[in-house]
Amino acid sequence: MKQNKVPKATLQRYPIYLKALRKLHHMGVERIMSRELGNFVDIESTTIRRDFSFIGSLGKQGYGYDVASLIDVFNGQLGVNFDEKLILVGAGNLGRALMNYNRWNHVVGEIVCAFDTDNDKIGSLSEVPVYHLRDLKQYLPEGCRIAILTVSGNAQETVDLLIESGIVGIVNFTHEHIQAPKGVIVRTVDVVSTIQELIFQVNNF
Amino acid sequence: MKQNKVPKATLQRYPIYLKALRKLHHMGVERIMSRELGNFVDIESTTIRRDFSFIGSLGKQGYGYDVASLIDVFNGQLGVNFDEKLILVGAGNLGRALMNYNRWNHVVGEIVCAFDTDNDKIGSLSEVPVYHLRDLKQYLPEGCRIAILTVSGNAQETVDLLIESGIVGIVNFTHEHIQAPKGVIVRTVDVVSTIQELIFQVNNF
């Protein structure tokens, strides 16, 4: 895995494959060929085969891939941890929706606790406890690497604090563009920008 | 605009530029150079200039770009419509959070109404009315092209219905992979996959 650089584009497709494979497994599919999987996820079979080849020789010629063991390899080699501890920073509308949205149990781990600066939001609204952001260091779970950011202001300041505390991956739901040093990965999910891009594409047919 | 194909990668950056330009305009900045804008959004100045060049010659040599008129050009040429009518399909936790999350007013239009199949959710929980999905055709706003999908099941079926009703752009918050015919653009925003990708990248350093 670490020996050869996996292209960024490939890395972005792994979650798609994993999701599809889980679904297929659930449907009782035991083996699959790159062609079929390609139709399923709308990706060229040749792209899939090359993407898989970065991890190793996972298939058998003239046969295809074994779904169950493929899932295992993905989980293992890619370091998916079902107990990955996530924190949520910002317990507003969106943050609370994400807390209640516990569909990701047993897929990527779960939100262990949340933080906010608004005293009204501190406490246990749902199953997830909400602490004050100033107590971050105290309550930050051991081994927690990834934070979901849904604050409504001071995003950069909050990010700096998170990074200082050891967070290395941030899912940014904020409208602000945030900066992070090398080694920290930020992925911005902006509904507004997504809609805009969609409009641009639609207008551009 | 339509004469020359705008690269996909560029199309994905336009919303970033637009967001940054609005912020700069708000801050009172009247003119900007590609270099400065580049620092602001973490994109190479040369990439910015090239991206802009697909729309036209928007800047002046030795001067830079006029922020206000640049915003106008983007809005106009790219077809941003502040009154773009959006619908929301699926009024669960996430759907309701998005309805309350009216930060996008005056940026891309707003959610006009929502649809769900659960009778308990029909009515006016917030300012946004919620209708039964079976009445889609009746309540679908005139000229509405884009739908935000937050249903928890039967995603593909719902998508087919939306497309049949004239929707050409879908923001998919569902975990399911959905298929759409050519001409309809689907953009999937999957928190779980985003987190996974982040984990893969972090593990891959």
Place this chain on the structure above:
DNA sequence: AAGCATTTGTGATATGATGTACAAGGGTGA
């Protein structure tokens, strides 16, 4: 047991995106 039909994995190639270098031309100050 042997050969055929498949499908993988990968070198070679085409396409697309990004980065470099610089000519062209407007803005600014004297």
Place this chain on the structure above:
DNA sequence: TCACCCTTGTACATCATATCACAAATGCTT
């Protein structure tokens, strides 16, 4: 008004990604 300076817009080079084409290898059938 003139000359210099600065920044744009783009040709060219480089890098990344996707696609093509096929040899190698396995399962399946007879």
